[in-house]
Amino acid sequence: MKRPVIAPPRPWTFPAPRTARLDNGLAVQAFHRPGQHLINATLVLDLPLHTEPPDSEGVSAVLQRCLDEGTATHPGTEYAERLENCGAVLGAGISYAATHVSLEVPSTRFAAALPLFAEAVTEPTLDDADVRRHVALRLAEIEQQRAHPVHRGAEAFRAAVIAGEFRAARPVAGSASTVEGISTEKVRARYHAQYGPARGTLVLAGDFGSDPLPLVAQAFGGWHRPAAKAVAEQPGAGAQQVLLIDRPGAVQADVRLGSFGIDRTDARWPALRLGAFVLGGGFLSRLNRVLREERGYTYGVQLTNVPARHGGLLAVHASFRTDVAAAAIAEARELIRVDGERAISADELAGAVNYLIGITPLRCATAAGITDQVAALIEAGLDADFVNRHAAQLQRVTPDEATAAISDLLPPDGLTLVVVGDAEALAEPLRAQGLDPTVVTERSGAGLSDPSA
Template sequence: MRRSDQRPEVKAPPRWRFPDPTRLWLDNGMQLMACHREGQHVAAVSLVLDAPLNTEPVDVEGVATLTQRCLDEGTATHPGPSFAEALEDIGAVLGGSAGFSGSELSIEVPARNLGPALDLLAEAVREPELRADDVERHRRLRLAEIEQTLANSAHRAALGFRAATIPRRYRCSRMVGGSTESVSAITHGDVLSFHERHYRPDGATLIISGDLSGREFGQAASAFSTWTSPAEGYFSHEVPEARTPQCWLIDRPGAVQADIRLGGFGIDRGDPRWADVQVATHALGGAFLSRLNRVLREEKGYTYGAHLVNTPMRDGGLLSLQGSFRTEVVPDALSLARDLLDLTDAPITPAEVVDAVAFTTGVAPLRYSTAQGITDRISALVRDGVNVEFVNANFQALSLVTPESATQSMLELLPPDALTLVVVGDAASLHDELLAEGWPVVLAR
C-alpha cells in the first residue's frame, strides 16, 4: 500500500434547499402537496383547514378546539373504538390542533399504508360521529386544562402578554382553546354546527411527505374528491393591530419567583424586515451566549435562562423577552433587560450577524431531515398564508442582512421607551419596587 502525503481536497458542501412540493388541486377546491424524500419510510401527512378562530362565536370560543379533539372518537364508517383500532391496525398515529389561523389534523403512518391512512383521515373530517357524550367529556377536560394553565406562572405570563399587546377586539388576543366562561357555554349543537360550517375542502390543503410511490395523489383524490363544501362560504382572517404599551403586574401571592414578558407587537414573515429580525433576535436572546442570557444568567445569576422569542402570526406577531427570575432581583433584572434591548449605543456586531446566519442556515438541513419536519414546516406556512418558496427566499435574505439593518429593525420594533411589560409574581413584594424603578405597573387579572 502506497502512502500519499498529499491532502485530499475538501470541497464546499452543496447549497441546501428546502424541497419544492408537487402540487395538484381537486375540483372541490382542495390543494394537494407532496414531497418525496427517499428513505423516509414513515410518511407524515397534515390536513390544514382554512378555519381561523375568529370564525368562532364569541360566547362559545373554544368550540373549534373541542370539535378537533372529538374527531378521533369514531366515524360513521368506524364508530366508537373501532376507529382507533383501524388506525392501530395500519400503524398510524393521529393528532391535530386548532390555532388562530386554522385547524389541522395530522397522521403519521408507514408509507406502505398511506392509502388506508388517507381514507381514515378523510373519515375523521368528513363523517365524525361527534357524539354528545364525547363532546361533554372533552368539554370537562378542557375546563380542567384551563384551570391548570392559569395556575402555571409561565403560561399565565404568556397569556397576559398576548392580552396586553393585542386589543381585546381581536380573537388572537385571547386563549386558543377558549376561556372558562366560553367553554362552559359550549353545547353539543355548537360543535355540530361548527363542524358542518367550517370543515370544508375549499381552502383546505393536504400535505404528504415521505418515501412516496407516485400513487399518493390518486389515493388522496379517492379519499377526498367527493368531499363537498356547504353553500355558505368565505371567512376572512383578522388583521390585528398593536395595543398601546401596557405595564401589568399579575399577582401570585407568596411566589418566590416572577415570570416576565417584556417586548411588543412584532411582524409576520411577509414583512421585509423578517430576516433582519431573525438575526437580531438570535444575537440578543436566541442562543445560550446571546446578550440577554450571558448577562442575566451567566454574569448575574438572576435566572436559569432569558430568551428573546419571535412569534409570528398570519399578520403581525409577538416579540418578547421571556424568563423566570427570583422575586428580589426582578427590578434590577428588568432595568438590565431594558438596557440590553436598547441597541442605540450597542448595535449588532458583524460577528453576531455571521453567527446568527450560520446557525439558522446550518441547522436547517437537520431540522428538515425527516418527513415530519418537512410536513410541519409546510403546514405552518400554509396556515399563515405564506408560500412554501419562503424558506429558500429567506435564506437568500439572511445573506443580505447587515449589522445596521439588524440593529434598525430592533430599534423600530422594540423602542426602549415603549415596551409592554407583564410580570406574574408576588405583588406585595414587587409593586412599589417596580414603580420606583420607573415601571408604571397596574394590577391586572
C-alpha cells in the same frame, strides 16, 4: 490541537413538492423523502377564529378535539382502535387563522391509515357525549393552565399586547365563560359552515413506496362540502401596560417584556429574525450571556419572535428568581438597546445568518419537519419556496437593517411588561426600578384582558 478550519456547507435547498388539486378543490403537496419511514400528513384548513360566536369562543378547538371520537363509518371507539392498530396517531393544532390535523404513521401502513385520517375530517359523528366531555376537559385544562406560570404569562401577554377587540387577544381554545356556552349544536354548525375541501391543503412527506396522490384522491375525493372562503383577522396592538399577576409564594417570576410584532410578509422580517437572534437567540446572545452566564439570574432568557398570519408576538422571556427579578428586568431593558455604540455589529450579524441558514436543513431532515414547516407557511398564505427566498434575503440584510428592525419593533421604553409571580415580594422592587405595575390578583383575575378591572 489547533481549532479546525470549517469547510463551507454543501448547498441545500428546500425541496419542491409535487402539487395537485383534487376536483373538489383540495390542494395537495407531496414531498418524497427517501429513508423517512414515518409518513406525516398534515391537513391545513383556513379557519379564522374571529368568526366564532362571541358567546362560544373555543368552539373550533372543541370541534377539532372531537374529530377522532368516532366517524360515520367507524363510530365510537372503533375509530380510534382502527387508527391505533395501524400504529398511527392523529395530531392537531389550532391558531387564530387555521386548524391543522395531522397523521403520523409508519410508511408500511400509510395506505391503511390515510382513509381513516380522511374520515375524521370528512365524516366525524360529533356525538353529544363526546362534545360534553371535551367541554368539561377544556374547562379543566383552563384551570391547569391558570396554575402554570408560563401559560398564565403567555395568555396575559397576548391579552395585553393585542387590542382587546380582536379575537387574537383571547385564548385560542376559549375562556371559561365562553366554553361553558358550547353546545353540540354549535359544534356541528361550526363544522358544517367551516370544514370543506376548498379551504384545505394536504401536505404529505415521507418515503412513499408508490405515488401517494391516487391514495389521496381516493380518500379525500368524495369530500364535497362548500365552505365560504375565509379571510383572517388583522389584529392591532394594544396600549403599553405593566402587569404584575399575583402567584402568591411563587419562587420565580415569569417575565415577558415585549410588543406586538410582525409576520413573514413584512419587509423587515428577515432583519428582525437576525436581530432577535443576536439579542436573545443564541447561547451567548446579549441577553443570555449577561443574565444567565454572568449573573446566574435564570436558567435561560430568550427573545422570542413568533409570527402569526398577520402580525406576531415579540418578547424577552425568562423566569428569574424572585429576589433578583426586578433588577433582571431593568438590566434586560438595557441589554436590548441597540442605539449608538450598541448597534448590531457585522460579526454578530454574520453569526446569526450562519445559524438561521444552517439550522434549516437540520430542522427539515424528517417528514414531520417538512410538513410542520410547509403547514406553517400555508397558514401564513405562503408557499414552500418561501424557505429558499427567505434564506437569500437573510444573506442580504445589513447590520443597520437588523439594528433598525429591533429599535423600531422593540423600543425599550415603549414595551409591555407582564410578570407572573409573588406580587407582595415583587411590587416594591419593580416600583424602585421606575415601573408601576397594575397588580392582578386571583379575584380580579377575570379582568385579565382589561387591566382597569
